[in-house]
Every structure is written in structure tokens, then in C-alpha cells.
Amino acid sequence: MEIFGILWLEGIMRPMINSLALLYQLLFNNFGLSIIVFTILIRLAMIPLTIRQTRQMKKMQTIQPKLKAIQAKYKGKKGDERRAMSTETMALYKNAGVNPIGCLGPMIVQMPIWIGFYRAILRTMPSTPEGMANLSGLFYGWNPAISSVPFDSQFLGISLVDLVSAAAVPWNYALPVLVGASMFLQQKMTTNPTSDPRQRQTNQMMLWMMPIMFGAFTWQFPAGLAVYILFSNIVGVVIQYYVGGKQPIELFGRSFLGTETSKAERAAQVAAEANASKGPTSSPKESDDDDKSTEVLRKDGRRSNRNRSRRTGRRTRRRRH
């Protein structure tokens, strides 16, 4: 366990604390700016992970209909047939290039960084004698910021060390709302549409629960942490825009107005599922094609969806004839 403690301290905490302190000195002794710039740098450094996570989620979404078809095929079966289902599922994952826990991996990797950063903020601005004494052992000897301690915790009229609930009006209300709203937006951008009612329900729950939960938690967080979460979300939205190709307005259009885009995408999903149910074990080539079509859908947004919907429409008409 000691080795983990050392890794945590030397690999995450000390570099973060020293970077925050250094940025504080460079950015006009402003800890708020230091937090914001460092948040942006961290999010940028994690872009490869974010991209990987997004791709994995997309791929996972693409094979969902086939996955459900396999599950339906083996429903109620036991013994060897269950094993066959596992084999078939794994083959599907393999062919589609999906790691079943691939979308969770990056998130789990990011957790220590989030926690470390949050801890670094608190430890860089200690409010107790113990915290201040401990801080001395966390600075690198060469760091010139060491003589600037204690850092000025004021930013836009709020103390970054104090709890959000104790901040002056309107920040005490605005920060939780902003954190919740930015998290909602980010969540909305990362959630892929699905035709599965259960999955849709789960997505909806997460979409609302996470922002509300974090908004409520923010009330009892130090303001510095709230600033970090807020800007982390904002940067996340920007990154997601470029990586995932979803635009906020488009998202809200789908979410609240039930626009043509939403209907078209839903139709495309249904069609994809219908195709999948015809042949649950598609060839690797088919899988790749599916991936590509989904990517086009994401990148081109509305126009691609329409095209897809037209294709679906044609199929429907042909069947009628």
C-alpha cells in the first residue's frame, strides 16, 4: 500500500500542487485564473483518452442492435447454449473492435486525476495550521512560488477556499446552477440515442440525475472546486463538440422540441435494428460499414440523418408495394 501512497504523492499530488502554484505566480497572483488554466491544460492532456472513450461509446452504440439480437436468440437457453452466446457476443465485440469495458477505462483513468486535482486545490490553499505545515513538504525546492504562500484565495469576489454555500449572492446560487447546467450539456453531448426503451430510460435518468446531484453537491464544495468542475465541463463540451461533432443547439432541439432531426435519427435506429435482427452475426465487413455510416451520421449531423431517414422511408415504401 505504501508504494501506492508514494505514487499518488509523487506522480499526481506534487506535480499538480507545484503547477498550480507556478501558474499562480505567472497569472498575476490570481488563484482563480490558475485553476482555470490548469483545468484547461489537464483536459487538453486527456484528449486522447476522451477520443478513445467517445469512439468506444460510438462503436458500442453501433453494435447494440446486434447485441440485442444475440440476447434475444439465446433467451431462456442454458448450459452450452449460454456459452455459445458468450462466444458469439465476444466475436461481435472483436469484429467491431469494441472493448466491452473500453468506454469505462478512460473514465476510470480520469478519476484519479480529477480527485488529485481537487485535492491539490484544497492542499494548495490550506485553512488549518496542519494543512499549511504539510504544504511545505509538497513544494519542489526550485519552485519560486513557495515564498508566495499563503495564496490569495479571492476570485471574482468569492473565496475559493470557502464553501459555495457561504459565498456572496449571486455566486452561492449561480455556481451550483452553472455546474449543473454545464454538466447537463456535456452529458447530453456524450449520450448517444438509442431505440431500446430501457437504455433510453437509463440515459434519461443519468442525463438529469448527474447534473442535479452534482449541482447539489457543489453547494457544499469549496468554491475553488466548483470553479474547477465548471470549467472542466465547459472545456469538455468544447472538446466533445470537436470530437463528437454534436452542437449544443442541435442537442437542445432534439431534446426538447422533438424536431425532424430527432425523428429521423430514431427512424434510422429502428431500421438498423430491423436489419440486425435479420442476421445477428454479421461479417466483419458489415460491422465496419456500420461504424462508418454512424460516424458520417455524427459528423454531418442533421443532413446525414435526413439522408438516412430518406433511405429508411424508401425501404418502407418498397415493402408497401
Place this chain on the structure above:
Amino acid sequence: MSVLLAIIFAVFASAACINDLTPQGGWSAPIVEDGMLIVGNRDGNLVRFDPSTGNLDLSWRYPREDGLGAIYGSPVVVGENVYGAGYTCRGDNCEGEIFGLSLADGSSIWGLRGLELKTKLIGQIAVVGNTLLVGTSALGEEKDGADGYLYALDTAPGSPRVKWRIALDGNAWSGVAVEGSTAYVATMAGTVYAIDAADDERFDSDPTSRILWQFKADSAVAGPIQVKDGTIFFGDLGKSVYKLNTLSRAASSSASEVNTGSGEWQIDVGTWVWAKPLIENGVVFVSGLDGSIHALDEATGAEKWSTLIEGQIVSAPILFDRKRGDTRERALAVPSSEENVWVVSVIDGQPLGVFLTGEPVKSTPLIYGDNLYAHALNGDLQWFTVDDTNQRGCVGLNGGDRCD
């Protein structure tokens, strides 16, 4: 899964938050009064210990029930009374209390409670005549107030009465040091104030006129100031130790104006200094948060020797005599935040032994009789024979249970 991770993060964050914002205490050094030891325990109660029996006096305790949270400074005795201060914070809501007690039974001399302030009361308190001086951080009840204050209270029984207070430019964690009627207090903004604390009507209209001079150090001053014959010694969090003449200072000066020609100096010791410097026989002993001890020439600041112990040194060591063969030698007992109280020679800094507390010690030890008393961070009071460093006893300062 994402929700689960979010919950884990939030729970972790909240728990760490509470831990980071709540003072832990355990820095209070014991004092001796009428053969009894008085010390602030980790719960924030002032308690009394009888060294003759090795037991805590359970009838003497303030507050009687829940403690104040944390007591960092040592109590101060004036006549028949003892004074102290403690505080706690839940989130950023701090509750502090400056109290005065009867030495006889430990009851409050200021009604049910002392002076309650929504602030951190960290530094050592001091007394000038019948005035109790206490440094504070910013007051929660005054949102637009100063970052810190020096409070002057009447020590008389009755209701706690504030005689005057002076706004400071930062949190006064260093506590107050006194020489004659002059009080010295330093802030985390790096300013050292010399303040006339005498009872004098000419200051009544404007308490700030009590400020004799201010000195701006290179960095924050968190530790106590040592006063000796018209000079003060203190360290800052910018690795410097200062010696200043108190009588010839301009109304306002800074570190760049340290007058080496008149015996003042500023020395870089390469570490944050929190513990109060000690002075004996022309040598200043300075302890650093990196565990280093430096012996400096009092006149010039030149380093005679330095040594290193394990762990941080947040409270001042003590000087004491110990037996070595048939002779006695002078030594420093140095409390370590890692564990134990280390013994080093005042001559060359060589290690001479160790009082094995097995626990971190963040308070200055006390020598009384043949024993050294150490208030360990786990809340125990341990005592050892000075000459052979063997442990003689141990008692928990919270409940009075023996731990030896």
C-alpha cells in the same frame, strides 16, 4: 457505472473537504502551575494533570462537556486565573472562544462562556498587566472586516470585556509576544506589528495609534516571535530568519531595510520556519519544517552548525540539562511531527538520544522535576526520565485513561 463513479467522487470529495477544513489541534504545550500541569487536549478542552499521582484531575476541565475543537496555544496564568483560546470550523463556519477560568476549580470567570468569535484562534495568547492579548483571523460575523485582529480583553472576572482591538493585514497565526508593555504580533501577510498595549487614555480615541511600527517580511509569518532585550527573532515561510532591533525601527520598514550595521540580520535557512527560535549563550536555535535545526550566532546570524531529524518541527524545542557519565550537558529536546522527541547536543548538533513517544509530537515538551512531558498528537501525555530517556508513564488527555 458513471453514476457510481460520480457518487464515489462526491463522497470522497466531501469527506476530504471536511478533513481539510477542520483543525486537528494537539499543538498545545503543557504549563506548570502550583505543581499541576495544565494543557489543551485534542478535543479542545483545557485539562489539568497531577504529576504526583500520574492522573488527570477529572473534576477540572473546561468546557465540562464537548471541547472547543482545537487548542493550539498554551494557557497563560494571571493571579488566580488561567486564560486560553480554542476554535473549530465546520466548513468555513468557524467558532472560537477566548476563555478565562478559575485555577481553583476550572470554572469560567466570565459567566457561562468566554468571548465567542466566529474566527480561528490559533496563536499563543499573552498578557500585559491586566490586558489579555489575542490574535485572530478574519471574523465570520464581519464579512467586510479586516483579515485579522489583535483583541485586548480585560482579565477581570465578570463579563468578557473588549478593551480595544486593532485591525491587522492578515490572519494572526503567530500569536502574541510581549516585552514590557509592547506586544508583537505577526500576520500571514508577512507584517510584524509592534503595539503599545499599555492602559493609556491617549489611545482611547484611536486604537491604531498604539501601533509603534510595522515591518514587512519577505513572506508570511506563521510562527511565534521570540523577544529578548530589545530584539525580536522570528522566521517566515520564505525560508528567512530575522533579528530586528525593536527600539530603533522606523514607523514602517521592510526586509530590504534590515539594518545589518546595527546588529540586525536576515538569514536564509532553506526551509519554512514555524517554531519559535530559542536563544541561549549567544546562540539562536532555529528549527525548520524540513526537520532541520540551525545554530546561528546571535550577533551576526552566521551558522555554527546544523543537523536534521526525521519529520517536521512545528513547535519550539526546549533546552535542558541531562546527565552524561558523571557530568551534565546541555541539550535540545526537539519534537518531531513524524514521531518521538529527539535529543541533540547544543555544542555541535550531534544526536544524543531519543524519547520514544511512538507518536507524532507537535507541541513543545516540558521539563518538570526529573521528567520530560510530551503531549503527543494522538492525545496522550507521556512522560520520561530526563537522564535515561525511559518512559515513566502515559495518560490519555481526553478521558484520563492510562496508556502506559
